[in-house]
Amino acid sequence: MRRQVLVGVLCGALTGMAQAGDVQFARDVVPIFKTSCVMCHLPGNGPAGLALHPKGGYANLVGIASTQSPLLRVAPGNPEESYLYRKLVGTHAGAGGSGERMPFGDMQLGEEQIDVIRRWIADGAKAE
Numbered sequence: 458m459r460r461q462v463l464v465g466v467l468c469g470a471l472t473g474m475a476q477a478g479d480v481q482f483a484r485d486v487v488p489i490f491k492t493s494c495v496m497c498h499l500p501g502n503g504p505a506g507l508a509l510h511p512k513g514g515y516a517n518l519v520g521i522a523s524t525q526s527p528l529l530r531v532a533p534g535n536p537e538e539s540y541l542y543r544k545l546v547g548t549h550a551g552a553g554g555s556g557e558r559m560p561f562g563d564m565q566l567g568e569e570q571i572d573v574i575r576r577w578i579a580d581g582a583k584a585e
């Protein structure tokens with residue numbers, strides 16, 4: 458019995474420590490956008506022209522120019538050159554950007570959620 462509990466705890470810990478390359482856009486990134494972003498970034502007139510729905514707004518992100526800075530919103534393989542990532546860690550002003558750190562308002566993403574998005578970009582920002 459105790460052994461089963463221990464195995465369960467260890468498996469949970471290992472799942473939380475997924476290695477680079479394990480992140481999937483639809484499974485891991487889109488749920489973060491759904492919880493913390495889409496209430497503002499809706500299709501139509503999303504702030505800064507950015508809709509993160511449907512399908513996580515993939516077509517609005519990867520290889521698409523930011524409206525606030527000279528960077529792309531997502532530069533595959535390069536989180537530091539991706540304005541989306543910089544808006545999440547708050548270094549967007551240093552990239553010629555403007556406005557607030559995202560998500561706008563009192564909410565904050567957890568470090569782990571930001572790291573999921575960083576790893577998704579570093580791994581090539583794949584659609585799947």
Ligand code: HEC
Pocket residue numbers: 489490493494495496497498504505507522523524525526530540541544555556557558559560561562566
């Ligand atoms: C409460 C509303 C709100 C929420 C929630 C929100 N945003 Fe924003 N977002 C804005 C507004 C307003 C702007 C434009 C002004 C600014 O940047 O401060 C913006 C701008 C942006 C931009 C700049 C786009 C560009 O082309 O330059 C990005 C990227 C962005 N948001 C990503 C996100 C992400 C990712 C989340 C969720 C983690 C999120 N936002 C949550 C309101 C919101």
